[in-house]
Amino acid sequence: MxxxxxxxxxxxxxxxxxxxxxxxxxxxxxxxxxxxxxxxxxxxxxxxxxxxxxxxxxxxxxxxxxxxxxxxxxxxxxxxxxxxxxxxxxxxxxxxxxxxxxxxxxxxxxxxxxxxxxxxLSLALALEEKPHHQPSDFATTAVADGDDYIINGEKLFVLDGHSADYLIVATRLQTGTGLFIVDANTDGIERRRHHLIDSRNAATVRFNHVRVKASSLIGNAEQGQDILNTAMDYGRICLAAEMLGAASECFERTVAYLKERDQFGVKIGSFQALQHRAAKMFIELELSKSVVLDALSAIDEKRADLPQLASLAKARLNDVFELITNEAVQMHGGIGVTDELDIGFFLKRSRVATQILGNSHFHRDRYASLCGY
Structure with a gap:
């Protein structure tokens, strides 16, 4: 490794x-x-x-x-x-x-x-049904009807769901979890777009007696949850990588500002209190780089500890991204909350990314459970 x-x-x-x-x-x-x-x-x-x-x-x-x-x-x-x-x-x-x-x-x-x-071709995963991440025990159902299935339910916060060509829908089958790949223009599907605070897009998708072929089922009821868990862990790790890049950029922009902003006739970067806070951010970023690289390598190596590393990476980057964007706004002062400065975009992205596929509370609890606590 x-x-x-x-x-x-x-x-x-x-x-x-x-x-x-x-x-x-x-x-x-x-x-x-x-x-x-x-x-x-x-x-x-x-x-x-x-x-x-x-x-x-x-x-x-x-x-x-x-x-x-x-x-x-x-x-x-x-x-x-x-x-x-x-x-x-x-x-x-x-x-x-x-x-x-x-x-x-x-x-x-x-x-x-x-x-x-x-x-x-574009895809969107229709997964969430509640305000907070819950990757199992779905209310959306898929009921067998001859050679078809009938899907009923509502999915929230479907990333890119308003524009995707196909939806992968997580459903509750009679004996397990079913994942169906469904043409987004199928009769009975209603999509309502939402503009998120980070300027990205998601959708609420409602399935009203949507009839799909049995051949659209991915895997089977016994495999569905395991397949979904694997995809979510890959997603958590890749999202942590994105958050690492955003946090790094936000930190670098903040340090550059500390070096150029004058206050009381001196650069504010010379203030020891700000230096200590910047050092804290730097340390957290360096540790995060190792966590993300380890998690990415675990995917390629098909390691058994992948679920633990996925939760570790997501929980850590949730915390670090929030820390750095908060500090960035404070260190920029009043201009930090203005729309003309890009720093606000990073802060808003941190708030949304933190909630995607589980916040820090979810992943700390999951990590402890996976480790036997």
Whole structure:
């Protein structure tokens, strides 16, 4: 287990950093917000990301993927956090494709994965049903009816759910958890878009007697929860990587401000109290880098401690991202809460990202349970 990137991964990270800084800076997210963009992301930017191979990075070569691994994808996602880049990368590639790879039939894999690699198909995971993360015991049901299933229920906070081509719906079957891949335009599906405070998008999705073929079930009732748990852990780790990138950028912008802002005739960065607080942030970031790299490597190595590392990474980055964005606003003073400064975008992203796939309370409890406490 090496907690450093190899030469290919470093090159990939540098390429991503250059592309995102040029093409998708924070100003691009601001523009999407101000225009109330219908998709919530720029399709031209997404296509460029696809051409760089990001959509196919973790897909098997047999389905037009690169099979480059999650250490590589994590490096890209970390850089996307620095610019708060909005795209379907997380919902489609990290969550959606993982479920298909882990549990899909040969027909499902050959149908959907090449389209994901080509950037012509987007997915959204319809999971949450309550205000807080609860990844099991669903109220949404799928009842067998001949060769079909009938889905009824409502899903909340479906990331990119308003624009996805297909939805992967977590349901309660008679004997377990069912994951169905469903065309988002199927009769009986109602989607209501929500603009989140971080300028991203989610949707409430209602299923009213939605009829789907039995062939749309991914895996079976006995496998469903395990497949879902794996995808969520991959998602938690990749989200932690994004949060690490965003927190790092926020910290660097804050340190730069401390070096240039004058107060009482001196740079405020010379104040010992602020130096100590900046040192605290630096230490927390360095520790977080190791946690995220370890978790990403655990995915590629299929390690048994992956669930523990996923909760460790998500809980830690929840706390660190919140700490750094809070400190950044305070150290910038009054201008820190103005819309013209980008710092506020990072703070708002931290508040949303913290809640996705479990907040710190959820993951501390889960980590303790996984460790036998």
């Amino acid at each position: 090496t907690l450093v990137l190899n030469e290919e991964q470093r090159l990939l990270k540098d390429t991503a950093k250059d592309f995102l800084a040029r093409v998708m800076p924070v100003a691009a997210l601001r523009e999407l917000r101000d225009q109330k963009d219908e998709l919530g992301f720029n399709p031209n930017h997404w296509q460029q990301m696809v051409e760089l191979g990001w959509a196919s990075m973790v897909l098997p070569e047999a389905y037009d993927g690169l099979d480059f691994g999650y250490m590589g994808l994590g490096a890209v996602i970390e850089e996307s956090g620095r610019t708060l880049a909005a795209s379907p990368l997380f919902s489609t590639v990290v969550l959606g494709s993982t479920i298909i790879i882990e549990g899909g039939s040969e027909e499902q894999k050959s149908t959907f994965l090449p389209q994901i690699a080509a950037g012509t």
